[in-house]
Amino acid sequence: MIRRLFTCSGSGTDPYRNLALERYLTETVPEDACVLYLWQNQNTVVIGRNQNAWKECRTGLLEQEGGVLARRLSGGGAVFHDLGNLNFSFFLPRGEYDVQRQLRVVLSAVRAFGVEAEMTGRNDLTADGRKFSGNAFRFVHDRALHHGTLLVCADMARGEKYLSVSPEKLKSKGVASVRARVVNLAELADVNVAHLAEALAEAFAAEYGPARRVEAEALDLPGLEERATRYASWEWNFARSPRGEFEREHRFAWGGVQILFSVLGGNIVDVFAYTDAMDENLAAKIASALEGCPFLPAAVEERLFAVNAELATWLAAAL
Numbered sequence: 001m002i003r004r005l006f007t008c009s010g011s012g013t014d015p016y017r018n019l020a021l022e023r024y025l026t027e028t029v030p031e032d033a034c035v036l037y038l039w040q041n042q043n044t045v046v047i048g049r050n051q052n053a054w055k056e057c058r059t060g061l062l063e064q065e066g067g068v069l070a071r072r073l074s075g076g077g078a079v080f081h082d083l084g085n086l087n088f089s090f091f092l093p094r095g096e097y098d099v100q101r102q103l104r105v106v107l108s109a110v111r112a113f114g115v116e117a118e119m120t121g122r123n124d125l126t127a128d129g130r131k132f133s134g135n136a137f138r139f140v141h142d143r144a145l146h147h148g149t150l151l152v153c154a155d156m157a158r159g160e161k162y163l164s165v166s167p168e169k170l171k172s173k174g175v176a177s178v179r180a181r182v183v184n185l186a187e188l189a190d191v192n193v194a195h196l197a198e199a200l201a202e203a204f205a206a207e208y209g210p211a212r213r214v215e216a217e218a219l220d221l222p223g224l225e226e227r228a229t230r231y232a233s234w235e236w237n238f239a240r241s242p243r244g245e246f247e248r249e250h251r252f253a254w255g256g257v258q259i260l261f262s263v264l265g266g267n268i269v270d271v272f273a274y275t276d277a278m279d280e281n282l283a284a285k286i287a288s289a290l291e292g293c294p295f296l297p298a299a300v301e302e303r304l305f306a307v308n309a310e311l312a313t314w315l316a317a318a319l
Contacts, residue, residue: 002096004033005208007201010216013042015070015081020227021216022089023073026138026145029091036105036204036211037089038197041081043067045162048076048136052241054263060297060319062162071237072147076123076136079149080159084184086193088200089147097144099137105207106133106148109199113189123148130183152193153186238295239266248318252310254278259315261290268293268300282308295319 008025010018018039029035043066045057053059056078057069081087090102103119110117110127117127125133125148135148185191205211230236241263249258255277262270273286289303297316304312 002032002034002092002208004030005204005211006033006035006214007204007211008035008037008214008216008219009197010037010039012217013040013083014228015041015044015046015068016232017224017228018087019070019072019231020224021221022145022147023227024221024224025089025091026073026140026143029093029143031093031142034090034092034096034208036200037091037216038200039087039089039216040083040085040193041070041087042083044081045069045078045159046081047071047078049073049240050075050242051078052244053238054241054244054246054295054319056163058162060317067162069237070231071240072136074136074138074145074147076134078163079134080154080162081149082155082158084152084154084186084193086150086152086196086200087147088150089145092144094139094142094144097139097146099135099146101207102146103135105200105203106150108203108206109196110150110185112199112203113185113191113196115185115189115191127185127188128183130181132183132185150196151182151184152191152196153184156182156184234266234294241266248315250314250318252277252314257282257286257311259286259290263295266295268295286311 012018018041025035025037045062045067047053047056047069049072053069059069062069088106103125106125107117107119115127117125120126123135124131132151133148135146138145244263246263247260249256255275258274260272261268268290269292271287271290273283275282285307286304289307290300293299293303297319300319301312301316304315
């Protein structure tokens, strides 16, 4: 039975620390407590636990423009977070988990601004026939996590730019995101992130009872920084991606090149190169240089530079 209620908000926008805090609270929420955590990430593409990073995101462009990619603990699809997006997380004992009740809190908060919001499908919240929130779930032993996004005034164009990956670029066994028509709540009502956060806290108290407010930065959480380091690691965000098949070709003044390879554990394997260039050894040199190379633009360019500088620059930009 839930006896203690907390609302927690954080001012930090580091996705790795936010995800680490989510995991910590998921694993340690008391058996008689329910916590609503409100948080934001800045310029981040967040992918689901079982997704292929390169299939879901234009990772090179995201990095060039100062963004980061993060992999969350739960399943589901890829989303773009900026400061026009508000994220919410419910932490509670598994026996008290009730997705309909948790979503009543969110729907009540949104409806307080006059938006006719409803739940559709398995885990989406919509208004005016368009999606403004996606939800995902995770159970760890006897505890539950339910979290989601709320589009308030997010930069839709920027998010679409990072999440638009050509299906020909990478064929993957990973779970693909399902794209849907989306809408910012600010298009439908006079609402901003701060006001929505306050409405969520009020709706939470109305549904569950009076809650104590806590600032995330004030919490003493042993091991949080170590968890954040793990969430920021190449091994967690990229090497966990399912096997993917990559194919790219280009014609240079000196001849055409086609390169095919797989990406497994974050590294390039099974490389095949074809070319009509006059250098009869070029294909073998390309394959040898790329085999075992980390699937990173900088690493690929470095490996290929000694083979052919023009080729190296092109392929690195094409990843």
